[in-house]
Amino acid sequence: MGYKDLSPLVRRSIWPLLGLAVLLLANVLIAPEFFSVEIKDGRLYGSLIDVMNRAAPVALLAIGMTLVIATGGIDLSVGSVMAIAGAVSAGLIVSGVDNIALVVGGGLLAGVAAGFVNGFLVGYFGIQPIVATLILMVAGRGIAQLINSGQIVTFHHDAFEFLGVGYFFGLPFPIVLVVIAFVLVQLLMRRTALGMFVEGVGANASASHHIGINDKLIKLMVYCVSGLCAALAGMIAAADIGGSDANNAGLWLELDAILAVVIGGASLMGGRFSVFLSIIGALIIQTLTITIILSGVPPKFNLLIKAAAIVIILLLQSPEFHRQVARLKKKRGPKHAS
Amino acid sequence: MTTDNTLLALRGVDKVFPGVKALNGVDFTLRKGEIHALLGENGAGKSTLIKVMTGVYRRDGGQIVLADDEISPANTGEAQNLGISTVYQEVNLLPNLSVAQNLYLGREPMRFGLIHWRKMNRDARELLAGYDLDIDVTAPLTTYSVAIQQLIAIARGVAMSAKVLILDEPTASLDADEVASLFNIMRELRDKGIGIVFVTHFLDQVYAVCDRITILRNGTLVGEYDAATLTQQQLVSHMLGKELEKAVHEKVDHAEEQNREKLLEVHSASSDVLQPLNVSVCAGQVVGLAGLLGSGRTELCRLVFGLDAVKEGEVKLSGNPIKFTNTRQAVLAGMGLCPEDRKRDGIFGPMSIRENMIMALQNKRGWWRYIPMKKQRELAEHYVKALRIATSDIEKPINQLSGGNQQKVILARWLASEPHLLLLDEPTRGIDVGAHAEIIQLIRKLCEDGLGLLVASSELEELVEFADKVVVMRDRRKVAEVSGSDISQQNIMQAIAGQ
Numbered sequence: 131m132g133y134k135d136l137s138p139l140v141r142r143s144i145w146p147l148l149g150l151a152v153l154l155l156a157n158v159l160i161a162p163e164f165f166s167v168e169i170k171d172g173r174l175y176g177s178l179i180d181v182m183n184r185a186a187p188v189a190l191l192a193i194g195m196t197l198v199i200a201t202g203g204i205d206l207s208v209g210s211v212m213a214i215a216g217a218v219s220a221g222l223i224v225s226g227v228d229n230i231a232l233v234v235g236g237g238l239l240a241g242v243a244a245g246f247v248n249g250f251l252v253g254y255f256g257i258q259p260i261v262a263t264l265i266l267m268v269a270g271r272g273i274a275q276l277i278n279s280g281q282i283v284t285f286h287h288d289a290f291e292f293l294g295v296g297y298f299f300g301l302p303f304p305i306v307l308v309v310i311a312f313v314l315v316q317l318l319m320r321r322t323a324l325g326m327f328v329e330g331v332g333a334n335a336s337a338s339h340h341i342g343i344n345d346k347l348i349k350l351m352v353y354c355v356s357g358l359c360a361a362l363a364g365m366i367a368a369a370d371i372g373g374s375d376a377n378n379a380g381l382w383l384e385l386d387a388i389l390a391v392v393i394g395g396a397s398l399m400g401g402r403f404s405v406f407l408s409i410i411g412a413l414i415i416q417t418l419t420i421t422i423i424l425s426g427v428p429p430k431f432n433l434l435i436k437a438a439a440i441v442i443i444l445l446l447q448s449p450e451f452h453r454q455v456a457r458l459k460k461k462r463g464p465k466h467a468s
Numbered sequence: 469m470t471t472d473n474t475l476l477a478l479r480g481v482d483k484v485f486p487g488v489k490a491l492n493g494v495d496f497t498l499r500k501g502e503i504h505a506l507l508g509e510n511g512a513g514k515s516t517l518i519k520v521m522t523g524v525y526r527r528d529g530g531q532i533v534l535a536d537d538e539i540s541p542a543n544t545g546e547a548q549n550l551g552i553s554t555v556y557q558e559v560n561l562l563p564n565l566s567v568a569q570n571l572y573l574g575r576e577p578m579r580f581g582l583i584h585w586r587k588m589n590r591d592a593r594e595l596l597a598g599y600d601l602d603i604d605v606t607a608p609l610t611t612y613s614v615a616i617q618q619l620i621a622i623a624r625g626v627a628m629s630a631k632v633l634i635l636d637e638p639t640a641s642l643d644a645d646e647v648a649s650l651f652n653i654m655r656e657l658r659d660k661g662i663g664i665v666f667v668t669h670f671l672d673q674v675y676a677v678c679d680r681i682t683i684l685r686n687g688t689l690v691g692e693y694d695a696a697t698l699t700q701q702q703l704v705s706h707m708l709g710k711e712l713e714k715a716v717h718e719k720v721d722h723a724e725e726q727n728r729e730k731l732l733e734v735h736s737a738s739s740d741v742l743q744p745l746n747v748s749v750c751a752g753q754v755v756g757l758a759g760l761l762g763s764g765r766t767e768l769c770r771l772v773f774g775l776d777a778v779k780e781g782e783v784k785l786s787g788n789p790i791k792f793t794n795t796r797q798a799v800l801a802g803m804g805l806c807p808e809d810r811k812r813d814g815i816f817g818p819m820s821i822r823e824n825m826i827m828a829l830q831n832k833r834g835w836w837r838y839i840p841m842k843k844q845r846e847l848a849e850h851y852v853k854a855l856r857i858a859t860s861d862i863e864k865p866i867n868q869l870s871g872g873n874q875q876k877v878i879l880a881r882w883l884a885s886e887p888h889l890l891l892l893d894e895p896t897r898g899i900d901v902g903a904h905a906e907i908i909q910l911i912r913k914l915c916e917d918g919l920g921l922l923v924a925s926s927e928l929e930e931l932v933e934f935a936d937k938v939v940v941m942r943d944r945r946k947v948a949e950v951s952g953s954d955i956s957q958q959n960i961m962q963a964i965a966g967q
Contacts, residue, residue, distance in 0.1 A: 334812075340813045
């Protein structure tokens with residue numbers, strides 16, 4: 131049975147999973163203790179746990195970004211929305227709000243509001259997603275700075291900090307949050323018809339409109355989900371350092387999130403999506419970073435090696451690349467025979 | 469047969485794809501100064517043969533001889549340099565560039581190492597004058613109709629010293645006048661000694677313009693014929709490999725119509741693009757919509773389906789006045805619309821046949837009540853069998869199917885949503901003869917099952933075949949209504965022409 135006989139789903143999943151496996155294997159070769167997980171005080175420690183923990187913010191962003199990209203859009207504002215949500219939560223804490231539900235709720239509300247603005251511009255005014263979300267990407271940091279009054283706001287709030295540094299059933303809490311977000315989004319998309327409608331809008335917005343699918347509302351919804359995910363990631367980042375830094379929180383993470391989705395095999399033209407594979411993409415990016423550090427290559431090579439590895443993974447997924455390789459093999463074939 | 473007249477000869481050409489032999493020892497001979505129709509059902513191997521000639525595919529066996537030299541073009545550019553140009557149904561030019569830029573792309577007139585714009589525009593105007601086109605060559609290509617774009621593509625191909633011009637379904641989106649002027653150009657080019665290969669699904673066009681006909685079936689050559697001696701009946705049976713039986717049915721006449729339940733009533737309703745008109749469809753009746761391209765057929769479908777707002781008058785469905793603000797309401801009310809432009813407004817390209825089929829039903833139920841996967845598969849399997857959709861797997865992306873099968877999937881989409889009234893806008897456009905006949909049979913069958921159908925078509929022959937009543941449109945208004953035994957091509961044509 132050849133590659134061509136595999137179902138499209140398997141074919142799409144195989145490369146991201148293989149990429150991750152190869153990277154993990156490389157880590158074991160470099161550092162044999164990579165896979166070892168210890169339990170100390172009922173908590174899990176180890177490089178694997180560390181990778182997942184650090185990948186959590188990008189994984190959360192990637193979950194939302196997957197849906198946005200599936201509709202044929204893109205959300206450049208998620209890094210800035212992280213900063214806004216962190217600033218709102220920090221602002222609530224320092225102004226004396228102690229109720230954790232209010233603090234977290236405030237952050238999430240800010241994320242939904244940001245997503246609503248994006249989704250409204252894209253869905254109801256037909257502004258190109260890259261432009262519509264670029265507005266908030268730039269303005270968002272400004273908003274976060276305003277909320278923080280231009281300062282880095284530090285705070286101490288045990289319940290809130292639990293989001294970033296807490297442990298739950300032995301696992302770092304950010305990992306748990308990613309799992310919860312994944313399960314919720316997966317249920318919403320695949321146990322209802324929403325996922326199919328999202329793919330339909332991305333595959334052909336005009337055909338969706340002709341059937342009577344509310345393509346505008348679907349677009350509004352995916353940007354809101356993306357805003358929510360970004361807010362959650364932003365609060366994790368703020369809780370992790372015990373402060374809100376409007377200038378640096380989530381800086382450039384939108385690019386990592388888009389990359390994670392692309393590594394997960396989604397087309398930027400919209401259509402098919404897999405939230406699971408996007409999370410694998412986020413793990414690949416984080417594992418790569420760790421691999422480079424562990425391998426002892428001087429830090430100045432980091433970015434180049436990362437770029438090279440990602441080019442390889444993307445090439446492996448590209449149908450055109452497969453065709454070219456097949457052609458090369460074919461050309462060589464008869465020569466060997468004769 | 470005089471061999472010295474032969475321009476392009478294919479001998480025993482083979483092309484193998486994994487699992488399929490797409491071409492099996494096909495011969496094809498094109499003479500200087502002839503228009504040669506290449507015919508066959510979808511999947512017969514027409515496109516593959518063309519792609520082998522133009523270097524898109526490499527042949528796996530056989531010979532291609534162009535003016536006594538054996539050639540093996542490796543890509544379309546090389547084929548073009550050898551003198552083989554192709555114009556596709558969907559014009560393969562750059563829509564955002566100007567007409568002149570498109571004409572001279574890659575071979576712009578230069579001066580001092582820079583593009584000589586004035587000369588390029590002047591040359592372009594002169595070139596197009598030879599095609600009776602007097603247009604602004606500096607305007608972007610998209611500002612012109614598909615018909616003009618096609619002529620521009622032909623002009624470009626011929627100007628690049630084409631000896632062989634391949635026209636792949638050039639008339640699929642043209643109206644009658646545009647087709648006529650295209651044919652004039654083709655005849656002029658033929659008289660200049662160019663060999664033209666003409667691929668089309670419209671059989672009457674074959675007889676209007678072609679000298680000889682080559683027919684393929686299942687990747688093999690059926691035969692080469694003179695157009696003058698082959699009857700249309702013979703032609704179709706050669707293409708299908710069997711005799712085509714004509715379905716005859718009882719037409720619902722005017723008196724009968726009064727007794728039936730009225731499904732759709734349009735009472736002097738108008739939209740921004742449609743003059744007020746009256747149309748009614750009753751259960752078990754097929755109402756045809758005739759008229760030229762742009763006469764308002766599509767607009768009427770859009771109005772009824774709620775895609776365009778009703779400005780004045782009223783539309784009633786089963787006696788209840790309706791005012792849809794979105795199409796979902798129309799779907800919920802029991803309507804379905806197969807749009808004219810299947811690719812743009814109909815199919816979800818990368819999604820599976822199954823998903824394409826259940827989409828409308830799912831939207832009717834709402835996003836929350838997801839149809840269980842088992843039920844989805846059953847539905848899809850059922851319609852694949854019932855409509856004889858040629859596919860190995862319901863999970864195959866729909867864009868891998870042929871046009872006729874895609875149309876059947878879209879019909880299945882609406883049938884699955886259990887409508888009372890179906891609006892079909894050009895349901896047989898771009899579909900091969902076999903599927904064409906099947907879709908017409910299907911329309912009659914649905915009608916017998918009690919559905920009301922409003923079917924827009926530019927093929928008079930098929931309107932006569934399936935319609936109980938024909939509404940004729942011209943200039944965005946209704947100009948006539950023909951029903952029962954008065955329906956004939958002659959009567960419809962006269963109404964369209966306004967006589």
